[in-house]
Every structure is written in C-alpha cells, then in structure tokens.
Amino acid sequence: MKKIFISLLIPAIFLWAKNIAYSDEVVSLYLNKDDAKVIGKLLPTNPFEILKDQNNKVMIRISGYINPKFPSVIYFNNSQRIIVAAFSKNIKLNYSQIKKGEKGKWDKVNLEIWADKKDFSKDNRKMLNHAKELFVNNCGICHALHSEKEFNVNAWPAIFKSMVNRTSIDKKDQWLVIEYLQKNAKDFKIK
Incomplete structure (x- = not known):
C-alpha cells in the first residue's frame, strides 16, 4: 500500500511543481504580455504550464505536436487533429523542438506564449x-x-x-x- 501511495504521489508532486493547469474555456493568446492583439486561442481541457504571472496575463508553456507544413496549429498528439492551440497564419512563432517527427508523424514542440489570466484548474x-x-x-x-x-x-x-x-x-x-x-x-x- 505504501508503494502504491508513493507511486501516485511522485507524479502528482511533479505536476504540481511544474504548475500544470487547465482551462474549461477558450483562452486568448498573445506574443507579448502588453499586447492587446489576440494572435491565437488555447482550447479547453488541454494541459499547460504557468511560467510567470504578471497582472492580468500569464506566460504559459504549451506542449504538443505540429505538422511542419502547417505550423499554426498545435495538436494533442502526433497524428490526429485534436487542437490544443491555433494561431493566425501570418504570425511567426518561436517553437522549441523537443523531438523531430518520424515516418509521417508530427514534430513534438513547446511554445512559450502569453495568455489572459483566468481561474485555471489543476485538474481537468x-x-x-x-x-x-x-x-x-x-x-x-x-x-x-x-x-x-x-x-x-x-x-x-x-x-x-x-x-x-x-x-x-x-x-x-x-x-x-x-x-x-x-x-x-x-x-x-x-x-
């Protein structure tokens, strides 16, 4: 029983330490914290990490997959069209690549971007x-x-x-x- 509790506690601590959050509604995204122009949307139920909290905005890290031919959408997995976040097509985004996709699979990426501060949840x-x-x-x-x-x-x-x-x-x-x-x-x- 003690081993089971510890095995469940460690991932929970890791997620809490990383400040993982979820939103139950669409969240507006911005390139910079002072921007008023929305350049993208984060869709509900998808995890993201809160990196900074400044006034009415938060800097978040979104992880997911992009099709290199159409990099304006981050997907939940590497082959299905479950949208995590979508952006205006003419916006240059600064993705950090985690893993290059192989055999037709999409690239795994992180993106740090600003979002409207909301009443986020720790659990979806x-x-x-x-x-x-x-x-x-x-x-x-x-x-x-x-x-x-x-x-x-x-x-x-x-x-x-x-x-x-x-x-x-x-x-x-x-x-x-x-x-x-x-x-x-x-x-x-x-x-």
Whole structure:
C-alpha cells in the first residue's frame, strides 16, 4: 500500500511543481504580455504550464505536436487533429523542438506564449465531466444519443457543429464538448 501511495504521489508532486493547469474555456493568446492583439486561442481541457504571472496575463508553456507544413496549429498528439492551440497564419512563432517527427508523424514542440489570466484548474476531470453532462443532456433530444466511441477523432468536430444549434449548449462551452468527444473517440490515441 505504501508503494502504491508513493507511486501516485511522485507524479502528482511533479505536476504540481511544474504548475500544470487547465482551462474549461477558450483562452486568448498573445506574443507579448502588453499586447492587446489576440494572435491565437488555447482550447479547453488541454494541459499547460504557468511560467510567470504578471497582472492580468500569464506566460504559459504549451506542449504538443505540429505538422511542419502547417505550423499554426498545435495538436494533442502526433497524428490526429485534436487542437490544443491555433494561431493566425501570418504570425511567426518561436517553437522549441523537443523531438523531430518520424515516418509521417508530427514534430513534438513547446511554445512559450502569453495568455489572459483566468481561474485555471489543476485538474481537468471536473471540466470533462461537465462536458459529458452537456453532451448527454443535449445531444440525445432529437435522436438516440450517439456513443462517444461511435465516431473517430477527426469526425467529431464536424458532426457536433452540424447539430449544436439545435441544443441549449452555450457557445462558450462548444469547444469544451468537442474536446471531450475527441478525447473519447473510438480511435483516440494518448500522446
């Protein structure tokens, strides 16, 4: 029992020490702390590290994968289109490469960037449970509720967006539900 507790405690301490956080809503991103122009968006449920806290902004480190041919999007894993953050195409981003992708897989990168300061969470389970409730309570009104595993990662955003206007899901929660559906899709792969 003691070994199990220690094996669970060490990763938790590591995550806490790194100041890992999550947002349950879309967060605006900026190149510099004093910028007013939004150059990107961080999507809900994705982990990021808070590096600095200054007034109404925080510097964060986002980790993920980029397709070198289209570097304006950071993805959750190296082959599926689960968006972590997306940026204006004409913005030059200063990625630090962690690992070069091989055999058609995308490059693993970090990006340090400024974000609006919000009430971030240390855990994304509560927000994922909220997303599941929104899905279950709204997406079976007109038809039988689809299983999260019924569609693949890349299909869920289009399917959800084609029907969301028939639900009472707030616009601010739409990406939360999409991220939940993608991370529970039949072909979802952990990083």
